[in-house]
Structure formats: structure tokens, C-alpha cells
Amino acid sequence: MEKTLFIQTVGLTKKFGDVVAVDNVDMDVFKGEIRGLIGENGSGKSTISSMISGIHTITSGKILLDGKEFRPSGALDARNHKISMIVQEMGTIDGLTVAENIFLGEEGKFGKAGFVNRAKMNAEAAKALAKIGLERIRPEDSINAYSFEDRKLVEIARAVYYDPELFIVDETTTALSQDGRDIIHSLMRQMRDTGKAVLFISHDLPELMEICDALTILRDGKLIATIERKDFDEDKIKQTMVGRVIEGNYYRSDYDFSCSNEVMLEVKDVEAGLLKDLNVTVHAGEIVGIGGLSGGGMHDVGKVMFGMLKLRKGQVTAYAPAKYTLKEKMKKSVSALTKKPFDVEKPVVPYDIRSIKDALSANIGYISKDRDKETLILQASIKDNLTLSALDELAVCGIITPWAEKKFAKKQVEGLRIKCSSMRQPVKELSGGNKQKVSFGKWIGKDSKILVFDSPTRGVDVGVKTTMYQLLYRLKKEGYAIVIISEELPELIGMSDRMLIVKDGEVTKEFTRSPELKESDVIGYMI
Amino acid sequence: MKTDKEKKVLVPAEATVEETSAECVEKRKFTGADVWQFAKSQKNSLIRYGAFVLVLIVFAITTGGKLFSTYNMKSIISQVTPLLIMSVGLIFVFAHGGMDISVGAVVGLCSLLSVYVLNDTGSLFLVLLTCIAVSVACYIINGGSSIFFKIMSTISSLAIMFAARGIVTYNVSRTEDTIRFSDSSLVKLFSDNYGFMIASCVIIVLICKVLFDYTKLGKQAKATGDNPLGAAQSGANVNLIKILCYVVAGVCVGIASVFAIARVGSVSENMGSGREMDVLIALILGGMTLSGGTRSKLSAAVIGSITYVLLSNGLSISGVPTNYISLVKGILFLLIVVLTLRQSRNIRELPR
Numbered sequence: 001m002e003k004t005l006f007i008q009t010v011g012l013t014k015k016f017g018d019v020v021a022v023d024n025v026d027m028d029v030f031k032g033e034i035r036g037l038i039g040e041n042g043s044g045k046s047t048i049s050s051m052i053s054g055i056h057t058i059t060s061g062k063i064l065l066d067g068k069e070f071r072p073s074g075a076l077d078a079r080n081h082k083i084s085m086i087v088q089e090m091g092t093i094d095g096l097t098v099a100e101n102i103f104l105g106e107e108g109k110f111g112k113a114g115f116v117n118r119a120k121m122n123a124e125a126a127k128a129l130a131k132i133g134l135e136r137i138r139p140e141d142s143i144n145a146y147s148f149e150d151r152k153l154v155e156i157a158r159a160v161y162y163d164p165e166l167f168i169v170d171e172t173t174t175a176l177s178q179d180g181r182d183i184i185h186s187l188m189r190q191m192r193d194t195g196k197a198v199l200f201i202s203h204d205l206p207e208l209m210e211i212c213d214a215l216t217i218l219r220d221g222k223l224i225a226t227i228e229r230k231d232f233d234e235d236k237i238k239q240t241m242v243g244r245v246i247e248g249n250y251y252r253s254d255y256d257f258s259c260s261n262e263v264m265l266e267v268k269d270v271e272a273g274l275l276k277d278l279n280v281t282v283h284a285g286e287i288v289g290i291g292g293l294s295g296g297g298m299h300d301v302g303k304v305m306f307g308m309l310k311l312r313k314g315q316v317t318a319y320a321p322a323k324y325t326l327k328e329k330m331k332k333s334v335s336a337l338t339k340k341p342f343d344v345e346k347p348v349v350p351y352d353i354r355s356i357k358d359a360l361s362a363n364i365g366y367i368s369k370d371r372d373k374e375t376l377i378l379q380a381s382i383k384d385n386l387t388l389s390a391l392d393e394l395a396v397c398g399i400i401t402p403w404a405e406k407k408f409a410k411k412q413v414e415g416l417r418i419k420c421s422s423m424r425q426p427v428k429e430l431s432g433g434n435k436q437k438v439s440f441g442k443w444i445g446k447d448s449k450i451l452v453f454d455s456p457t458r459g460v461d462v463g464v465k466t467t468m469y470q471l472l473y474r475l476k477k478e479g480y481a482i483v484i485i486s487e488e489l490p491e492l493i494g495m496s497d498r499m500l501i502v503k504d505g506e507v508t509k510e511f512t513r514s515p516e517l518k519e520s521d522v523i524g525y526m527i
Numbered sequence: 528m529k530t531d532k533e534k535k536v537l538v539p540a541e542a543t544v545e546e547t548s549a550e551c552v553e554k555r556k557f558t559g560a561d562v563w564q565f566a567k568s569q570k571n572s573l574i575r576y577g578a579f580v581l582v583l584i585v586f587a588i589t590t591g592g593k594l595f596s597t598y599n600m601k602s603i604i605s606q607v608t609p610l611l612i613m614s615v616g617l618i619f620v621f622a623h624g625g626m627d628i629s630v631g632a633v634v635g636l637c638s639l640l641s642v643y644v645l646n647d648t649g650s651l652f653l654v655l656l657t658c659i660a661v662s663v664a665c666y667i668i669n670g671g672s673s674i675f676f677k678i679m680s681t682i683s684s685l686a687i688m689f690a691a692r693g694i695v696t697y698n699v700s701r702t703e704d705t706i707r708f709s710d711s712s713l714v715k716l717f718s719d720n721y722g723f724m725i726a727s728c729v730i731i732v733l734i735c736k737v738l739f740d741y742t743k744l745g746k747q748a749k750a751t752g753d754n755p756l757g758a759a760q761s762g763a764n765v766n767l768i769k770i771l772c773y774v775v776a777g778v779c780v781g782i783a784s785v786f787a788i789a790r791v792g793s794v795s796e797n798m799g800s801g802r803e804m805d806v807l808i809a810l811i812l813g814g815m816t817l818s819g820g821t822r823s824k825l826s827a828a829v830i831g832s833i834t835y836v837l838l839s840n841g842l843s844i845s846g847v848p849t850n851y852i853s854l855v856k857g858i859l860f861l862l863i864v865v866l867t868l869r870q871s872r873n874i875r876e877l878p879r
Contacts, residue, residue: 400743
């Protein structure tokens, strides 16, 4: 089949200040293909697509659309040229109905003498939703009534409604469960088959290899290679991405699932949130993986362990050293002032976890799935973020000195190799992987021995993932009790000693670490 | 001097923080954009110290040095003291993301009660205690209702403002006589002792500085201002922190109102009104971001209050009619708010 050129970039360059994000990229996208863009964080994938869709301005170079130069003045202009983009972040507005969200800025279409004909708008919205098979979402409902995933799907419906010639999907699928992914995948295929073009950005290499007709690999803003489907080879692609050899398996390589007998965390007959009956025990030096579908209650497991959900039934118990008595606390302050060592061994006692406060005193650390909103304070500096959960430990007679803070933060920044210009840099300026390292450091520094991570590698690239996995493994060896909640099965299979699959609020199956364990063995228990 | 500057050229690492004179800029091969970037990132500090220096210089010239006369200095100190103590306390409320416009009415209420207490008991200590207790109670109701009924703190403070103002107006209208200290010499410590005023300011600022920057309370409050959810998941008891912030504010406002009433000596219906605006303008002049958060600095309250008093004082002694002073303040307020708000409008294009 003869391929017709659709979008061509010539010497496309984008600078943010002095930083070159996209460097002289010449890329050709053809009609009737799904083109994958892949590269490490900061390699310029999102920037390229943002320039095409008019979100970013072009520094130099040009974009040719059907051979004519195209310089979008904004997202609306791009949409008028039939280019639609779905972004990673939330793109719907709270408080509006589904229909209003779909026709945001286009209400005039249904207008009559300044009034909006709602019935007509809802009917049209229903059509838009039906187009991607989402009849279950009702256009007149408030968008707030729907989950993150459904809202993402509404965005997709909005993008598709305008019948785009070029459909850009920017890391959307990482936030979706298998259902959502299936919808978006079939949509992409459908568009390809009708001669349209799709730009697909994702970190999930297997997904890209499954869907795309060709993959463009970017590194440090430069286009490194474009590989046709017939030449796909996972190891080779990974290598090209990072520019160095990565082992085919970047998870831990041992299959030793033994751990100490010491129970650190025990969840017993818990009924809370979506969970109906949950029993989990986590030992010291053990990584327990929690898998399942996004809406099946797996995320509530983490929340229960961190005391964020009210328990209707059952009990969560953590085992940690007893707290210092007031007298010992004073002694500690005194020894800190006189620089004398202070070591009082406290016996391990059970803690009943009913609130975040309980969880913190029992040395439990938790990283939320929505890291930027819940775990980190983006505007605050790296130092402030690292110390925020450890203020009690840092205080001497109630006073937290700047040098104690600095020492504490420095240890984490160095230990985790957080890339930053200084500890005073706001966390929002860091890349995704480094942000995640800051949230790790927050708990490791506080000496939390029980770590609950919800989707720890969401939205980070292969290179950072590898570091995360090494770190998790190191923590396991040091005797931490670790719970990983993840939607990515390979990650769970690759990392956990024991894996629990949660479906509809119940554990359907427990797997023990083994080299024979395959994704296909697990998937059946999820759906 | 010159060689000194040339030396610095060799050490580019230091270059960013030092001076910004045009000559230096050229020598270091700084582009204008660099200076602009730096200025933008340090905008709040620039406003803080820039406004202070500017006001000082301008009025030193226009008043021909009268600004620094002993008499005027005394007047400045007695005006700065209550405003500074209030601002320092209220910065805790603003830093955690709250808003307060009840301070004027609370000062009015405290003043009223101090007159009653002093006239009845003659004890200055009891006056101070009453003021603190009443003011703390007002602020706990204020913060508590905003937290537990989940209403905006502006609205709850509005309610407190009306309630407190109502009590003052009612009591003032009940009697024909002015409500005043029967023996004003008893409050001399708070009205005429300038050393005591300065000492109180210094001590309160020091205590608040420690609370604000070096304790769990201040740190968690600032984090709450940026991201309450994140602060909660890092172990902050957000509601408790908010209430404690209101308590700190209450204590400070209580102390400040003793200084305020001691200076005037009698209570009118309008006692303290307009204080809420004074505090707001002082904080903004000090470069405080009114939405709070980790970038809040206590020095904003200190420098801002001094600048604000210098400004009103300077305007009046350089001959600007009192009627216009409000207008000038209004324009200035708008100007600085526009300057600070431009930040969010003018977002640099950032990589996504």
C-alpha cells in the first residue's frame, strides 16, 4: 500500500529558556498509521506533540500539514485543522455536566438567543459517547459523579467527536485500567483503518509494540530512529532509548521468596471502602504485590493500611517499636544537645491503625497513586518536602533547627541521588522520576519500616523504573516490609515475593514468586 | 572597587546573587533576560525591601528630614507597634490558607472590655489577660466555624466582624458619656513607654519567628497552605494546625489591642475599624502571597508594617491632605496586587 505523507516536521526545535527540549527533529507521519513515540522522561515526546497540537509555540523549524506549512496559534486552531490531543493530566472541569464538558467552548452551537438548548446538547453528547461505546455514561450527569478513568474516557469522546485527522494520545493509558485501554486501542485501530493518523505516546513498551505500526525513538530531544513494525525487538528498542545496554529483565533476578517470620503488618477481616473481606500479612523483608483492576478495590488496600479509610469491620495492626515516653524524649533532646549518643531499645508493640496519625506513629509510609496532589507539596522546596513527615524526629525540645533539616535532607538527596540544582529548589521543577525519589526519601528518612507504595512507577521511564526497582530490592534486603500496589502485572510479577490479586473487593488468588509465573496465568483471576 | 568587581567576573557562581547595577550587568555579560528572571524569582523579597527603601528615601526628601525627628519617631513607633503585632499574628492565618477580616472589630471589642476592666479593677495585668482571652475566643470561634461547618474563612470572619462590631456599637450607644479610662495614667506603660513598645515588638517577633520557621506548627501550617491533602498525608493534623494558628493570631491581636486602646484612651463606635485593611496592605507591601504556603515569610509582616506606617505618616507630614491619604493607599494597594498577580498570568512556558 502506498503511504501518503500527512505530517512532516522539518528541523523542529523547542527551547525552554536555555534548555533544548526538542532538537532539530525531522519526522514524517503517514496517513493510516499508528505512530508510537517513545523515549525516557524529558526526551521530548510530549513537547513534540504539544507543538503539533498548538499547546506549545515553535522555537524554530516548521511543521508541514499535507505539504503546507502549519503554525498553530493555539489548541483551538489545531482542532480546527482536525488535530485532537488527549493529555496525561485531567482535562475535564469539575461541576459541569458530561455534556457541558464535551462541548466546552462550543455551547454556541446549541444556542438560541443566548440560551443553550440543553436537550439538543445532551442528545449530541450522547451521540459522541456512543461513538466510542460509552452508552453507560449519561451526558446530563455531573462529571464529578464519574471516576478518573471515566472522565478520561469522556475526554476521549470529546476529542473523537471532532473527527480528527490526527489523534494524539499522550500517556493517557497509564491512568486507565484494561477496559479503558481496550476502548482507546480499538479506537486507534479504527482511525488507522479509515486512513487517519494516530500519534501514541506511552511508557509502556509492550503496549506500544502491540498497537503501533512504527515507533519513533527519541533521546535528549533528538530523533534517534524510527523502527517499522516488522523490525520490532524489545531489547533493541530499550537499548536505543537509553543509549546503553539494559538487561532484558530489569526487575530483580532472584527467585528467593523467603523472608523473616517477623510480622510487620496484619490486615484482618477488613471491610472498608470497596473491600469486602481482606486478609493480608506482611513480613519484614518481604515485598507483597497487590494487583487487580483499577475499580476492584486494589487501591483501597493501601488506604486501609495507612489508616485513611474508616473500617466497617476488622482490624489493621502494625508492629513497631514502642514510642518513647516523655522522660525518654527529654533525654533524647538532652543527648542531642550534648552530642551524646542516645540509644534506648524499645520493645516491639502492636499498633491499631485507625487513622493516618496511628499509621505514622507505627512507622508506616505511604505514597499515593496521585503523588503530585497527595504525597508531595509541589510548591515547597525539596528540603521542606523531605522533612515534613519527620518533623517529630528532627525536633529537639520542639525546635527544628535549619541545620538538622539540612543534614536530614542532604542524606536523602545524596542517598537517592535526586537530581536538583539545590535543596531549595521547588519540587514542581523536578522530573517525574526525581519527584518520586523525593516521596521515597520522605519515608525512608523518617525510618518508616513499613512502606506502602501505590503505583510507584506510574508515569516514569525505563531508566528511572530500573532505579526504583533496585531501590525497592535494596530496601527489602534491609528488612523493610513493602507493599506494592500496581496496575502493571509485569512489575508485580517481577518484583513481589507474594502477589495478591484483588477483584471486587476480595482476594481471588495468591501467587508466590516463581520463574514460571506468567501474565497469562494471573489475568484470569483479575477479570 | 573596580578590581573587586573584575574579580567577581572570574567567579561566575557568585554572580547571580550580587548587585544589579547596569555596569555590573555588562561586565558579567549578563543578558537583560537573566536579570529579569532573577528579579522575577525574587519578586517578593524585592517588593518587601524595595518598597521599604523607596518609602524611606522618598519621604526623607519630601519631608526635609522631619520624618526622623524625635517627635515623629515616637509617633511612628506607637503606630507601628499594634499593627506589627497584629500582622505577625495574622500571618499564621494567611500562611495556612485562611483569611481574616475581623481583626478591626476584635480590636474594638477588646478595647471596650479593657476600659471596663481597668475602670473596675485598676489592674493592667487583668486588662491584658482579658484582651488576650477575648481575642483568642473570637479567633477560635472564627477558625472553628470555618473548619467544622466547612465555610470559607472570609465568611466566618465576616460573621465575627459583625458580631464584635455589634457589641461595641450597642455598648457605645447605651451611654451618653464617652467610654474612656477614668485614670489613663494606669496604661502609661502601653501608651508612653517607647522602650517597652520596641521590646514587646522584638520579643513577639522573635517568638513568632521561632514558631513560624522552626517548629512543627509553622512548618505544617505553611505546608497546609500549599496543599492540605499532602500535609495531611505527611502527618499534619490539618484541623488542629488551623485552630492553633488562629490561637496564635488571637494572642497577638489581644496584645495589640491593649497598645491600640492605650494610645487612644477612649472607645468610639469605630474603634479599630479599618485595621483589617491595614494588616492586609502591610502584608502585601511586605511581599506576602495572600494565598499562603511555604513561601510565606515572617519578615513580610515586620517590614510590611513598618513600610505601611512610614507611608501613612510620611504622606501626612509632607502635607498631603488626610482625605487623599486613603486614595493614595488604595492606588498603592492595587498597584502591588497587580504586580504580584501578574506572576500567575505570565506563566513561563514550561515543559509538560
